[in-house]
Amino acid sequence: MLTHTLFFYFFSIIAIFSSLMVITSRNTVNSVFFLILDFISVGCLFIMVGAEFLGMIILIVYVGAVAVLFLFVVMMLNVAEQKQSWFIGKKSTHIPTGLIVSVLIFLELLVVVGGWKQKDNLMNSSTLEISNISNTHQLGLVMYTDYILYFQIAGVILLLSMIGAILLTFRKRSGVKKQNYFKQISRDPESSVQLLKVESNKGVKIDD
Amino acid sequence: MLEYFQILGNELYKIVFLLVPMLVSVAMIVWLDRRVWGLVQKRKGPNVVGPFGLFQTIADALKYIFKEIIIPASANKVVFILAPIVTMTLALVAWAVIPISEQIVLADINVGILYLFAISSLGVYGIIMGGWASNSKYPFLGAIRSAAQMVSYEVSIGIIIINVLLCVGSLNLKDIVLAQKDLWYVIPLFPMFVIFFISALAETNRPPFDLPEAEAELVAGYQTEYSGMMYAMFWLGEYANILLMCAMGSILFLGGWLPILDVYPINLIPAPLWMILKILFLFLLFALIKAIVPRYRYDQLMRLGWKIFLPFSLIYLVLTASFLFYFNKLPNGNF
Incomplete structure (x- = not known):
C-alpha cells in the first residue's frame, strides 16, 4: 500500500x-x-x-x-x-478573448463539479455484473449495449468533423504534374515511341 | 520495509536479465544486418573484428563512447539531449511485456498488446524532439517527414491488431499466443501479415521507407547534428525497435513461442528458442528488404499508407468479423 x-x-x-x-x-x-x-x-x-x-x-x-x-x-x-x-x-487581442473563454470554462467546471455526487454503488447498469472479467471486456459490454446510441452519435460527429477538416483544407491545384500509375504502367512502345525521318537542317518539332 | 527491498531486488534482477541479453542481441543484430546487406551485394560485410566479425558492433560502440559529443550552439540543449534518451528508453521499455515463453515474461498485463502499441506510437517523439532541437534545416525536415509517416502507418497497424484481437478475444499477449495453438494466424490472416510487415518497415523507418534519414536528400535526417554516444543511442534504439516489431509480428501472427508442429522431435526444442528463431526469421526478411528494395518517394509512401493499406485492412476487418460471426466462432461466448 x-x-x-x-x-x-x-x-x-x-x-x-x-x-x-x-x-x-x-x-x-x-x-x-x-x-x-x-x-x-x-x-x-x-x-x-x-x-x-x-x-x-x-x-x-x-x-x-x-x-x-x-x-x-x-x-x-x-x-x-x-x-x-x-x-x-x-x-x-488575444488576452481579453482568452480571459473570456477561460472564465466560461471555469464556470462550466464549477457547474459540473457542483453537481457531482458520490455513489456508493457504481454499478448501475442492466448488463454489468461484478465479476472477474477484465476491464476492457466490461467497457465493451456497457458501451455496445446501454450506451450504443451515444457511442454511435460520437462516431458520427467525429466522421463529420473529419469530412469538414478535409473540405476546409482541400484545394484543387491546376498545372500540377501528377503521376498516374495506371497510365504509366499501361504505356507500351507502340503508342509512345515513334520513328521520325529527320530532314537535314530542319529538325523535328517535338510536342509535349 | 525490508519486504519492499526484497520485491525491488527480485524485480531488478529480472529487469537486468531481460535488458542485458536484449542489448547484446541488438549488437548482434546490427552485425547480422550489415552482414546480410553485404552478402546480398556480393560484398563480405564486417568480418574483421572477432570471429566472423561478430564484435564489430561492440568495437563501433566503443569508438562512439570515446568520441566527443558536440551540441550545436543554437540547439535547444535540454530537448537535444533528451531525444536520444527518449528513443532508447522507449525501445527498451516495451520489452517488459513480451513473453519469451509461457513462464518467462516480466510483466504479464491484461492490455499487453495495447501497451506495445502505445509504446511504439510514442517512438515518434524521439525523432521529432531530435529534429526540432537541432535547430537546423535537414533534421527538421527529417523530423516532419517521420512524424507524418509514423502517424499514418500506425493507423493501419492498429487495424491489423484489431483483426487479430477479433480472433483471440483478449488483449493479453500470452492469450494471443495460446489462441494460435491449432493454427497460426499467418495462415487465415496472411494479407494482414504482409501489411503488418510493410507497416512495421515504415514504422521503424527502415528501407524502403527510410525517408526521415534519406541520405541523398536530407544528409542524415534527424540524426545530422548528433555525434558520439548520442548518435549511437539513436542507432541502438532504432535496432531495438526493429527487434520489437519482429517480436510483435511473431506474437501476433507466427505463434510466439509455439513450435511449428506439436510432434515429438520438434517440440523438444525449448520455447524461448522458437521465439528467438521466429524473431530472427522476421529480422532476416527486414535485412533482405533493406538490401534489395529501392527507396520510396514520399508521395508514394503516403499513397500506400492511406489509399491502399488503410482501406484494405478495414475491408479485411469487416470480412474477418462477419466470418467469425456467421460461423459462430467469436471468442468469449455466442451472440
Missing part, C-alpha cells in the same frame, strides 16, 4: 506541475512537451486505479496521435516572433 501511495503522489505531482508548466512556459514547443508529460502521468494514474484500458487509450490517442499533431503545428510557428506580439505588444 505504501508503494502505491508513493507512486500516486509521484504521478499526481508530476501531472500538476506539468499542467502548470503548460500555461506558464514561454516557449510554445516546451509547453506542448509538458502537455505530453501531463497526458502520460494522467494515463499512469488511470492505470493505478485499475482502468488499464483507459490509461492505454490515453497514451495511444492523446500522446501517440493528437499531441504529435499539436507538436507538428506548433513547431512550424515562429516562436520568437510570437513572444513579443502576444505578451508585450499593444494591440494584443
